[in-house]
Amino acid sequence: MLVDAARRLGKDNRDFRVTIVGAGPQEQGLRAAIREAGLEARVTLAGALNQEQVRRLYGEADAFVLPSFAEGIPVVLMEAMASGVPCVTTRITGIPELIRSDDEGLLVAPSDAEALAAAIARLIDDPALRARIAAAARRRIDADFHLERNTARLGSLFARRLEALQ
DSSP states (O other): OHHHHHHHHHHTTOOOOEEEEOOSTTHHHHHHHHHHTTOTTTEEEEESOOHHHHHHHHHHOSOEEEOOSSOSSOHHHHHHHHTTOOEEEEOOTTHHHHOOBTTTBEEEOTTOHHHHHHHHHHHHHOHHHHHHHHHHHHHHHHHHOOHHHHHHHHHHHHHHHHHHHO
8 A cells, every 4th residue: 555655656756755664474565566666766665673763763754654454553653643753544443543634643544545645745745734743643642642641540540449349
């Protein structure tokens, strides 16, 4: 999906670069798709990276794209949002609980490479949109997915329940 979206962006003469992080059984197919689309100069397969390397990429990124077909609420998406990177992802399972489209990110239908390319293009073309979405995403993560605060809330809930049982 992302390679197809990148191919579409290239046809529109957009200025972009894509770094795909991860390793797995689809790597050879991705390499072939990148080569077939003539995107070797724009799309890099970084392979498996450690957390520090991923954090560095978040700091360098103008956007984070996760075109997934099956997820709960992806931690990698929350990490990107917390890092202040505007996100484009698919409207599946738990993701709309995390991201409201056009507020904390941009959501597209799964398997719609044209919509994915259009969403990425919106972020390329509109720096103010990137900034607004990134700020809203970070606020959302801080408000609803803050580990220490949520752990304290959960502990308080357990304490109240235990008191009620006594």
